[in-house]
Amino acid sequence: MANTTQPAADAATEAAGHAAEAAGHAAESAGMPQLDFSTFPNQIFWLVVALIVIYLVLSRIALPRIGGVLADRQRTITGDIAAAEDLKAKAIAAEKAYNQALADARAEAARIVAETRAEIQKDLDAATAKADAEISAKAAESARHIEEIRAGAMEAVKAVANDTAAALVSALGGSADDKTVAAAVADRMKG
Template sequence: MGLFISAAQAAEEVRIVEGVEHGGDHGSAGLPQFDFASFPSQIFWFLVAIVVLYLLFSKIVLPRIGGVIEERHDAVEDDLDRAADYKRRAEEAEKAYQAALTEARAEAQRIGDATRAEIQKEVDAAIAKADAEIAAKASESEARIAEIRAEAAEAVRVVALDIAEALAEAVAPGVADASAVNAAVASRTSSSTGN
């Protein structure tokens, strides 16, 4: 069997086709695919086509599809691995952030406590200094008050002495003794200041 057909066979096929088109019946009925005489040839070419398609698919198409599927699978796996890595990094960053935040809070608390203690020291020192200044001023004031009292007592004694001498001179002129008046005034002023 060759690929070329003889002129007689070609004329026969043309005649069959023309008879079918014109409705004539030249010894052939129906489609050539249903002609039992051409079944072996049809089966042979069917098998050749199946083998060629099988070889084409198994050697070219399916490996390419498999390669594409494998590439997609690898890309998906890589993306999942990267996503897991990013998730792990994010969790580590969150833990580091929480640790840094806790440490910062503790440091702020420590600084606050130290600052409060330092301020309290300064306040205590200022209070102690103010207390010392107040005590010094109070002592100074008490000394000054005692001095003023002494001056006032002396002034009272002098005034009392003058008044007593004037009264004694007014009551008994020339009889009053200055030393007796001084003694009387001294006894009265000492009993007044003692109270």
């Protein structure tokens, strides 16, 4: 009811000045401005205008744009994840290939080492055998040589002994033929 009397009260305040205006305000504040139906058409009109503007701006510009951005982002993230998976798979394959190559190289190296070792061993064996043969040949020849020298030396000793014995016999005044002397020397040398 305060609301219906309010325009009248307001008119009175215009005329009556300050004190009356304060009183009018007091009366106004007693009721709820929310229930002042005279302002409803105004509020409803501007609310509808505001809502229509917001709706048009959002539905025409803002929401499609934000939805697009979100979809783009989702796509980018999905794409990036797929690319990352791809790269990861590639990295794993590369590592596998690397390990394979490493193992192959290792086996090859081992094979070469074994081969080389066998070859060297063969050469070594051959060289050793050859050297052994040479050594034994040389040793045999040397032994023969020594034998020859020894025989030569015996002959020389026998000749010298014969000569010396003959000279000794003649010096002691005897005379001996060479045959007897040689037999005597040979007999002595045996003993």
